[in-house]
Every structure is written in structure tokens, then in C-alpha cells.
Amino acid sequence: MRGGSVVPFEQALRQWREAVGPHAEAALVANPAYIASPCEIYPLAERNPGPFDAVVGFVMDMDGTTTTTEPLCLHSLEWMVRQITDRRDPRAWPGLDHAKDYPNVIGNSTTRHVEYLIRTYGSQIRPAAFRRAYAAAVFWTLARGRDEARRREVAANAVALGLRPMLDDPAFGEMVRRGLDPFWRDPAEAAPLLDRYAQAVAFAGFADQVRAAVDVYYVRYHTILAALHDGLDPGAVRLLELPADEKLIAPMPAVGVFLALVRGWLGHRASLFYESLADHVADKTGVRPRYGPEALAELGRAFEARPAKLAIVTSSIVYEADIVLGEVFRALREDAAEWPLPVPERERIVRGFADHRAFYDAYVTASDSSEIRLKPHRDLYSLALFRMGIRREDYARVVGFEDSESGVIAIRAAGIGCSVALPFAQSAGHDFTAAVHVLPGQLPEAILNHRCFLRA
Numbered sequence: 001m002r003g004g005s006v007v008p009f010e011q012a013l014r015q016w017r018e019a020v021g022p023h024a025e026a027a028l029v030a031n032p033a034y035i036a037s038p039c040e041i042y043p044l045a046e047r048n049p050g051p052f053d054a055v056v057g058f059v060m061d062m063d064g065t066t067t068t069t070e071p072l073c074l075h076s077l078e079w080m081v082r083q084i085t086d087r088r089d090p091r092a093w094p095g096l097d098h099a100k101d102y103p104n105v106i107g108n109s110t111t112r113h114v115e116y117l118i119r120t121y122g123s124q125i126r127p128a129a130f131r132r133a134y135a136a137a138v139f140w141t142l143a144r145g146r147d148e149a150r151r152r153e154v155a156a157n158a159v160a161l162g163l164r165p166m167l168d169d170p171a172f173g174e175m176v177r178r179g180l181d182p183f184w185r186d187p188a189e190a191a192p193l194l195d196r197y198a199q200a201v202a203f204a205g206f207a208d209q210v211r212a213a214v215d216v217y218y219v220r221y222h223t224i225l226a227a228l229h230d231g232l233d234p235g236a237v238r239l240l241e242l243p244a245d246e247k248l249i250a251p252m253p254a255v256g257v258f259l260a261l262v263r264g265w266l267g268h269r270a271s272l273f274y275e276s277l278a279d280h281v282a283d284k285t286g287v288r289p290r291y292g293p294e295a296l297a298e299l300g301r302a303f304e305a306r307p308a309k310l311a312i313v314t315s316s317i318v319y320e321a322d323i324v325l326g327e328v329f330r331a332l333r334e335d336a337a338e339w340p341l342p343v344p345e346r347e348r349i350v351r352g353f354a355d356h357r358a359f360y361d362a363y364v365t366a367s368d369s370s371e372i373r374l375k376p377h378r379d380l381y382s383l384a385l386f387r388m389g390i391r392r393e394d395y396a397r398v399v400g401f402e403d404s405e406s407g408v409i410a411i412r413a414a415g416i417g418c419s420v421a422l423p424f425a426q427s428a429g430h431d432f433t434a435a436v437h438v439l440p441g442q443l444p445e446a447i448l449n450h451r452c453f454l455r456a
Helices: 008-018 068-087 109-126 127-144 150-161 163-167 170-178 187-200 206-229 234-240 255-262 268-285 293-306 316-335 343-352 379-388 392-395 404-415 442-448
Strands: 026-030 039-043 058-061 309-313 362-364 396-402 416-419
Touching: 026 404, 039 404, 058 379, 068 109, 068 127, 068 206, 068 396, 127 150, 127 163, 127 170, 127 187, 127 206, 150 163, 150 206, 163 170, 163 187, 170 187, 170 255, 187 392, 255 268, 255 293, 255 316, 255 442, 268 293, 268 442, 293 442, 309 379, 316 343, 362 379, 362 416, 379 404, 392 396, 396 404
Parallel strands: 058 309, 058 396, 309 362, 396 416
Antiparallel strands: 026 039
């Protein structure tokens, strides 16, 4: 088949069928509203449940699979809806519905999440509140946003949606240089300027509303990420009404043990973690693990002899991923420092967790692609396989972990047949038809009940 050619649609379907086989599964992936083609069709890798003689690599999602940040994303989406519908009081609106909304706002790109929310809550939008929230989001991003790519994108959006006069106003420029915060710290000083220019915001249709709402969403998410990066001082906790005693970013259960295990750092001492892993599996599944401590020691020796490659693959932009994974790996170092291992081994693992970027063989974020090519599109996982240096003929010995419907589809669309769903509370309602395993016991279940899909 040539790299590209124009043929009648029916002929294209016949050629596609010849290439993938008569029983292949396919995924129909919807595009954002501003893309001309409404959808893409992806052939999915043949289901391959394992076990394998060798696992050459693992690819993993970030939010909800590696870290606990998915609730933070959900919180920020809900905050966005409150801003544009002018229902900030929970008594006016209780918030996103776990059963109805969550399956549609976890795992895809931010654009796709926001599209769903605009469609679902569009009849409740207050146009004046939306225009003002958007103008304030532009103000905040240019004055206080820390991601330069996001700042450029927001400035371009602002021009397209009617806010060039605000951007050209010297008074606005001075406020931006001073770093004013129109939402939390300096709303009174910013109010006259916002009142003057918000009226100029013009949404020509659904796609414009989505573009603007995405910018509003990022205000909340990036404000909290910046506060976390700066140490979450008491003033930020109070100002943002965040839980003072709760870790907003932490590793998912057993992430550190899994990463050290498949890197080959634990060897036979992997058995020392058996009880904590077994307790988690029993709690989540109601059944004690299939294998015992000696099998875990054997697994540790197998990966010690042949370590696996690892990739992190996220639909978050690199600015977000660096903050989140920086916090996660800080927690992993603290945790590993207390592991029941001889001191030299413990210190070696702590050093191994020193730098999240250096740890992974492939570090793939939304900044490597585009909002229009994120999960369930295959692009990010295809990039990960390439950067890991895994040959196409070895894709059948790669395992992918995801917590969302779109994620498990993206893994198989990239050619990985062992696509494993690790649902957590907020993603439990997803359709995991594309997954070959669904493990409510998450990584501990993958380790103890499936031996990381490595044949005994």
C-alpha cells in the first residue's frame, strides 16, 4: 500500500479489510467539532491477553493510573461550568454527576471534555457571565500563566473572539505586567476593565464556546498546579478553598513498587512487599491473590535479569506533567526511603527516583502532539513506542495500562494487543470493551494475579 492515494471510499474499505484481516476490530473515534472530518477509523491490534515469555516494555497513563490527579481535573472542569453558568453556589447546582458526566470527562483531550459539558449544560449558560469569565481567563493567563505555549494560544484565541481592543489597551498591559489576578487576589482592581471589554467577546457558534471554555478551565487547573509547585502555602489553600490536609497529587497504589519491580531493582526482595499488595487486591476484588510471596520473588528475579522499558503517556501538556510527576516522584523517594530493604539497595532506588524525566525511556505529553490528536487517537502511544526503541514486531510483547475508555482504545490503536484497564472510583463507569483485562485491583492485581503478564 502506498503512503497515500485517492480512491473511492468502498475501495478504501476493501483495501483496509485486506490489510487488517476479516475479524479485526476497529474503533470509530470522533474528532473535535472544528475538524472537517467528523471521525477517524482505527484498526485495533489483535487482542493479546498474555502471558508472554518476555515483556519488553510497559506504557502507562498519568492521571488516574500513575497519579491521583484526575479528581483535580474534574474539579477544574466543574469550576469552569460554574463560571459560565453563574452558579458558583453548590446550592444552585450540586456539580458534575458521577454516573452521567464522569464517563464523558475522563480520559479524552480537554477539548473533548469541554465539548461534552457545553452540549450538556449549554441551555444553562448565562451569556454575560460566560463573556466575563472568558475575558478574565485571558487576563489571568497573560498576567499569571506560567506556560508560554498556553499564553500564546490564549492570546491568539482572544484576538479571534473579539478581545484585541483589550489586549491593545495600555491599562491592560500595565496590569498584566504587574501580574494582577482577576479571579482571586485582585478582582476589584480588574473589574472595571473586564466590565468594559467583556461585552466585546463574540462567540460565533459551538466551536467558539468550546475554545473559550477550555481557556476558563485552564485557569483553575493551572492556578492549583502553581500553588502545589510553590509549596501550597496556607494563603493559597485559603484563597482557593482547597482541602488543607489532603494530598492533591500522590502516586496511585503500588506505583513505586511496580516501577522498581519491572526496572529490575527489587530482585528476590520483591517478596517483602507481598502483604501490602495482597491486602489491596483483597480489598478491591474481595478475593486473595492467585500467587504467593515466592512467586513475587521469582517475578522480581525475572525482571532483574531482563528489565522492561517504561513510558509515561499523558494528554496533559508538558507544563502540567512536569509539576504532577515532580510531586509524584518526590513522594516515591520519601516512600522508598522507608522500604524494608538493606540500606544500600534502598538508597540506590531513591536515587533512581530522583528525576521523573530521566526515569522513563519515553516521556510523551500533549505538547508532543495537538489537542486534535490526543487519546483515543493513537498518536501519543505510537510516539512512545518509537521513542522507547521498540520494534514493530515486538509490539505484541508490550503491555499498556490505562484508567479510561479512550485510553485503552488508544493503546490498541497504536498496535499494543495487551491493553489493560485499571479503573478507579471516577472511571469505574467507563466502557472498557477495548481492554483485554479489566483489573479493579489496579497495579497490585496486575503484579500478583497476572505476574505483570510474564509467563511463569
